[in-house]
Amino acid sequence: MTDKPILDENSVPSCLENIRRDELEVTFLGTGSSQPSKYRNVTAIYFNLFSNGSLLLDCGEGTLAQLKRRYGMEGAESAVRNLACIWISHIHADHHVGLVRVLTLRRDLLKGVSHDPLIVLGPSQLKRFLDAYQRLEDLDMQFLDNKATTLFSWETFELDNESNKNNELVIERDEDVKNGNLTSCRESCSQGSSKRLKISVTVAKIETFALLNRLKKVLNEAGIERLISFPVVHCPESFGVVLKAADRINSIGKAIPGWKVVYSGDTRPCSEMIEASQGATILIHEATFEDGMAGEAIAKNHSTTKEAIEVGNLAAAYRVILTHFSQRYPKIPVLDEISMHKTCIAFDLMTINLADLHVLPKLIPYLKLLFRTEMLIDNSDDHVEEAGL
Structure with missing residues (x-):
């Protein structure tokens, strides 16, 4: 943890200097927790790297349908066909149940075409699920335990290779x-x-x-220099992930550092999360509960809105995007606008281009105005908020 922020909140990180619109787009396919609702599907985040392919972080129920809603049938098929890998944060169903549909579509799209199985990264429990399913049909994938992609594991791997x-x-x-x-x-x-x-x-x-x-x-x-998984505080074998892009050369030959995106998965605020997020260009952090429900957040190993924002502040992240909201907040969570100066909230099918990060916090007042008659808590879904999800 650092005493002074690495980045002034009003400054733009050097990785965004002369950034092109074909570097990275992040699309939130699902931003709710526990189970799908009318307004928010369960967790999935699609990284469009344009000519370099794509990635999926988590793949909850209905992820493929959300891809089709966002990009159309042909666009969704192209997205699945060009996946570099899929990374799953933990074993809870709202983060991986959509995986099989995506894998079988990719298998069918690439039938008769020379290709490698897709790498799926996740907790060891997920391998047991996938192995059991593959007794029914081939998923055309190879599984890699998230523990093999921690910083220590990568360093060991490099040493052994050398x-x-x-x-x-x-x-x-x-x-x-x-x-x-x-x-x-x-x-x-x-x-x-x-x-x-x-x-x-x-x-x-x-x-x-x-x-x-x-x-x-x-x-x-895919232009990714590092993918590093790190343990977080939720259920056993829960992980967050760091994605660091390779450096690039601008039009005048200047070396520009690559962007850094960190995703929390499901977690309580923790030192591992803060350390991994240091200087992140984007921190995507779960914010399951409003600030008045800190006790429930602690009991279920989740974060409140305020806690998620504080992690971003302590890590000096440039932008914090909140997601994984309780389904009791049907359209917009309870917000404290004062603390949202570098924060945005995610909605299903929302796409954020790296070149637009500077405008994100300016959206909050307008979102509150847009949903002013709907910022009510819906307690009808409380029964689906199972402990631990």
């Missing part, structure tokens, strides 16, 4: 894992008992290391 010492087994081609060509490696390297022990441990890591190599390549092709 060292290659003591004749430990290294898989240089993804095809070796994909095609199951590991037997000969085991046989050729299993000389002596200590060697066998070393190789058995190494072989257990082969698939993860091969997937990390492929993920790194896929991300680089």
Whole structure:
């Protein structure tokens, strides 16, 4: 945590200098919690990287339908076809139930076309769900545990890739894992008992290391320098994620640092969240409850609006976008305009271009005016707000 903000609230970060409109668009496909409602679907965030492809962060029920509503049938198919990967924050159903529909559509769209399985990142519990489903039909995907993409895991991966010492087994081609060509490696390297022990441990890591190599390549092709998962405070194996774009060169040859987007998943405010969000261009943070419901937020391991904004302030994020609202707030959550000077609230199907970040906070007064007769709390959905969701 820093004592002084990295970025003055009125200054524009250097990563936005001469930013083009084809760098990044973020579309909120679902901004509600627990289960779909009339006005807010459950969580999914689509990252349009234009010619570099796309990403999905979380994939709640109805995500594919929301893509079709936002982009039309052909646009949704193009978005799914060009996915680089899908990242899932935790095992709660409102964050992953739409995953199978997206995966099967991609499989069908690419049938007969040379392609690799889509990498799906998530908690280990999600793998059990996907493995069970794949007994029914092939999902054309490869699973990578979020724990393998923490900062520590990435550093370990890089060290192991560089060292290659003591004749430990290294898989240089993804095809070796994909095609199951590991037997000969085991046989050729299993000389002596200590060697066998070393190789058995190494072989257990082969698939993860091969997937990390492929993920790194896929991300680089999408213009993403880093994807780092970090633990947050919600249910077991809950994660947030940092996406850092590669640096770019402007028209006069000047190096411009890449943007940084951080997504909280579901969480209580925590030191890991603040540290990961330092200097973020965009912090997307859950704000399930209004400020007067802090006790319920604590009980269910969620955040209030004020807490989410405070995380952004402590991390000196340039813009904070609030999402994952309780369905008791049908159209607009309860807001304190005074603390919203660099904050915006997300709506379903809202698209934000990186080039428009400077205007976001100016929308709040107009949103309050637009929904002035509807800023009432709807308690009819309280029964669906299950503990922990």
